Amino acid sequence: MRVPVSWLTEHLETDERYTAEQLADAFVRVGLEVEEVTPLGPVTGPVVVGRVAEIEELSEFKKPIRYCRVEVYETDDYEDMVAEGSDEPRERGIVCGATNFVEGDLVVVALPGAVLPGGFAISARKTYGRISDGMICSARELGLGDDHTGILVLPSGEASPGDDAVELLGLDDTIIELAITPDRGYAFSIRGLARELACALDVAGRDAAAVDVPEAEGDAYRVRIEDREGCERFVARRITGVDPTAPTPWWVRRRLMLAGIRSISLAVDVTNYVMLETGQPMHAFDTPSLTGPIVVRRAHEGETLTTLDGVKRKLDPDDIVVADDSGAVSLAGVMGGESTEVRSDSTDILLEAAIWDPASIARAVRRHKLPSEAAKRFERTVDPKLPPHALERAARLLRDHADGSIQPGRTDEGAARPLAPVTMPISLPDRVAGIEYDRGVTVRRLTQIGCGIEVGSTDDGKPSVTVVPPSWRPDLVEPADLVEEVLRLEGYDTIPTELPKAPPGKGLTPAQRRRRTVARALAEEGYVEVLPFPFVSPTVWDDFGLPAEDSRRRTVTVLNPLESDRGELATTLLPALLDVLVRNVSRGTRDVALFNVGQVVLPKAQQVPVPSVGVADRPGAADLAALHAALPTQPTHVAVVLAGHRQRPGWWGPGEQANWADAVRAAEIVADAAGVELTVRKAELAPWHPGRCAQLLAGDVPVGYAGELHPKVVDALGLPKRTCAMELNLTSLPLADRRPAPSPSPYPPVLLDVALVVDEKVPAAEVATALHNGGGDLLEDLNLFDVFTGPQIGEGKRSLAYALRFRAQDRTLTLEEATAARDAAISTATERHGATLRA
Known part of the structure; x- marks a missing residue:
């Protein structure tokens, strides 16, 4: 603001x-x-008020250009006038391109020698075939606002030619902008x-809303509130005989400009001014345009409304509207309707001030993408006792400046709900802050913010205060809120900053250390960690090709999401991670490898209501147990996505494209860092490609999947071709309390290769497991380095070539021992999978 x-x-x-x-x-x-x-200006030199005496239209140019004769007085002119015995002003010729003023209007003139904001110096110069002896200024050129659509025209009677415009316009003021x-x-x-x-x-x-409100003599207009949840109070006041040609006083226009609001007409300007002054948004109806009584209700299915911006909007049944017999005439708390707007000839005006449900207004603003100054205030709640006072202030402004007649009636439907009193020990702020405040500080500070105070005592005889919050502070609902008020008004800087001593022998938990180790291991392999948006759209599950019964579709819905189309907490890390991948690719990055370690939210089959726990004391064991029981399961997952080249091409070679094996390797990196072993098994699960998907198991427990994404998923999400992904449940991995240091053998290895022919449906990982089991302790490592198919192998067969490394811990291994271990490994593979040694 x-x-x-x-x-x-x-x-x-x-x-x-x-x-x-x-x-x-x-x-x-x-x-x-x-x-x-932001200080206004600076403006230096002669800037004065002038009267437009004559306007000559220069028609020989492509755009509107006017040569104006402007009457101005200057300091030196007054001396000349006295010497000459004349009181006639001097005219200056000024070229101007604006057309929003006429002869006789008062304007602001920067004379030669003046310097306007931004260091814009004014001098006499020839332009468009004329000598322009100064400049007629707009509001933006004077630093009063952003409006540059026309010249700043001053109301007649509030200034005279020759007046100092710097003083008149208050150009020595300063603007403070607050969030x-x-x-x-x-x-x-x-x-x-x-x-x-x-x-x-x-x-x-001084209270800006301290306006005496006279007793109403009947209703100003018939009003019926059908939706009491959406509208707490509706107040209306009628003013007749308004002069539609009356200008807005300069002091009102100036303050609106400085607040960033454009002046429109006196009636509209008055409602905006009172809104800024008191905090109560209002709306002005053209009374003759209303048909029948006003009804406050929710919109009907399929109902439409043309708002003041000329847009015909389809209303939602959740929208609160102000309606008459013709239908909706205003989108409550957001924007009025075109059919009942105050026009240039309106003389009978109905002013309305209401209290709307903040959540409903916030949803309407986001639904219709229609932010407004009124909605900003209703979203944050408005004082429910304010409407009669704000209306009376606005009505009197229209009476004083537009010759309006305030009708004796006032409609006041609904009432302000009283706020519940809050009781707390009077010493609670002292205990929370850790300092002893002066006697009476708590009562004095709470009284300052408008609270009603009653001093009493607790059951054990200690002093306490019962506080009735003022109507404009519905956020004061418990002792902690009152403590915060006392502390902030006394100054947070008065609270001592003393860090508590950390107890010895404590640090990161094993789970925290594992998480950091996993993240570091992936980063060392070239993956980049990202923190994506944790919310997803329900349509993403269709893009993933998940069946209707898939458990990942059952999510937790956010009541007030940051984005209306992403209102669910993710059950998997992949949607958000793939969004980041798409964003990076769209910005020109072709080779991408990303990872994220974060929590997912898995709702329970039976949802338990969340209990309300106070903050006056530490929750007990039963309260904590109830809170934990109400929360959904939130395991920690780790996921990677990669696309493009795993090894970039260059003068050294064509590079290597990332594939499903790299996604599996990422899972193995995570497992090595976590100190566990993974078993890789062929699987089928959306959104992965059914022929290029691996299930990851820790022991017999499935913990994740890795592989290449399905082509349909790639097309639906706009991903690069052959995009790969891996997701693993880090919480499900057994937590290794001790990780023994490796003890490498000092003796040389024996390297042997073996090529086995197996059925093409046998996974290579299962053949590797059989070789490991058969090779025993002497088989230190093996690596699949070639896969071959062809007529030489046979129909439905493939050849898997492995490099085996044998080594003993206590001696140099002989070739005979290594060969025997290799034969044992081959024998096991033959027994389990029918493998034969390729000739």
């Missing part, structure tokens, strides 16, 4: 003059985030921010 310093300090009852930096520091001290402090967090909706207004400043500076403040 952007606020000018002059507007803020107007609501502080103090003679002290604070700089913008002091105010920004005060905001930071009470926990508000200051994004930027308002969702829990502090009250701070989205001058009213709330001034209250925070008053607390931070320990001064009294």
Whole structure:
């Protein structure tokens, strides 16, 4: 939110003059985030108010160009006028391309010698065949805002030619921009921010909503609230006889511009101004355009509404709407409808101020992609006692500046729900902060923020306070919230920073050490760790080709997702990891190897409701057990995806394409780092290719899959061809408490090769296992280095060539011993898989 310093300090009852930096520091001290402090200008030199006396249209150019005669006075002119006995102004000729002003309008003129924001110096110069003796300025050129659609035209009667525009426009002001967090909706207004400043500076403040609200004499308009959950309160006030040609006062326009809101018309500007001042968004209806009573309800199926931006929108049954007999006329809390907007000839206006359900407004904004200043405030909650006061303030502004007549009736449907009182020991803030505050600090600080206080005692006789939160603070619901208020207003910097002593003998758990070891091992093999978005879209399971009964489709839905189309917690790491792969490939990276170690969320068959546990004391064993029972299972997985070349091509050779074997090798790297052995078995599971998919087992327990993705999955997700992936349940791997150091043999190895002919359906991994078992302790290692098929081998057969390495720990192995071990290995493979030695 952007606020000018002059507007803020107007609501502080103090003679002290604070700089913008002091105010920004005060905001930071009470926990508000200051994004930027921006002084207006600087503007130097003669910048004055001028009256347009004559306009000459220069039609010989392709775009609209005007030569204007502008009446201005200058300091030297006044001296000349006195000497000459004349009070006639001097005219200056100025070339201007804007067309939003007419003869007689008051404009801001930068005369030669002036320097505008950005170091833009003004001088007399010839352009478009005329001498332009100055410049007629827009709001953006003066640093008042971003509006550059036309010249800044001042209301008549509020300035005179020759007035100092720097002083009139307040160009010596400063803008403070703050980021308002969702829990502090009250701070989205001058009213709330001034209250925070008053607390931070320990001064009294003025309530911008302190407007006397007279008793209503009947209803202003018939209103019926059908959806009490969506609309807590609806207040309406009617003003007739409004002058539609009345200009918006300059002080209102200026503050709207500095806040980043464009001036539209007096009626609309007044609602926006009061919204910024009090925090209560409002809407103005053209009363004659309404037909029948107003009804607040949810939208009907298939109902449409053309909003003020001219877009016809299809409404959702979850949308809250304001309707009349003709149907929906406003998307509640977001944007009004075109059929009842206040037009340039509207004289009868119905002002509305309501309290809407924050969650419903937030969903509507995201659903229709229609953010607005009003919705920002309703999403963060609005003071439910505020609508009558804000309406009265707006109605009086229209009465004073548009000659409107405030009708005696006021509609007030619904009521503000009282907030529950909160009781806490009066010393609780001291105990939490670890310091002893002065006597009375807790009561004084809670009173400052508007709480009602009643001092009492606990059951054991110790002093306590019962606090009734003010209507604008629905976030104060338990003692911890009150403690936070006391601590932040006293200053977080007053809390001592003393780190607790770490108990000796503790460090990372075995599971944490294993996770780090696995990540380091993959990184050393060339994989890059990424932290992808943990939420997925339900459509991804169709892209993966998962059957309807697949357990991975059963997910946990997020109630308020960051992205509406990704509202489920992932049951596998692959969707998010493949998203990252696609993003990298789209940006020109062709050879990609990524990994992620993270948790997945697996819901239980029977969902247990989550219990509500307070924060006043440490939860007991029963509370913790109930919380853990309600949580879904969240095992840690490790996954890799790779595409492109495993070995890049270059002058040294053509390189090597990544394939399913590299995905299996990644699983073996993880297993080696974790200190376990994996068994690889042929398998079929979506989204992997049925002929290039391996199941990974630790002992007899399946722990993951690896291989090449199915071509249909590759096409559906836009992946590079032959993309491979591996995912392994790290939690399911047995945790090795001790990992003995390797003891390599000092004796030389004996290297022998063997080629076995087996049925082509026999997995190479099972043949390798048979060779390992038959070779005994002397077989140190084996490696598959060739696979051959052809007529020489026979129909349905293939040749698997293995390099065997034999070695003894206590002696130099003889060739006879190595040959005997090799023959034993071949014999075992023959018994299990019918392998024959290839000639």
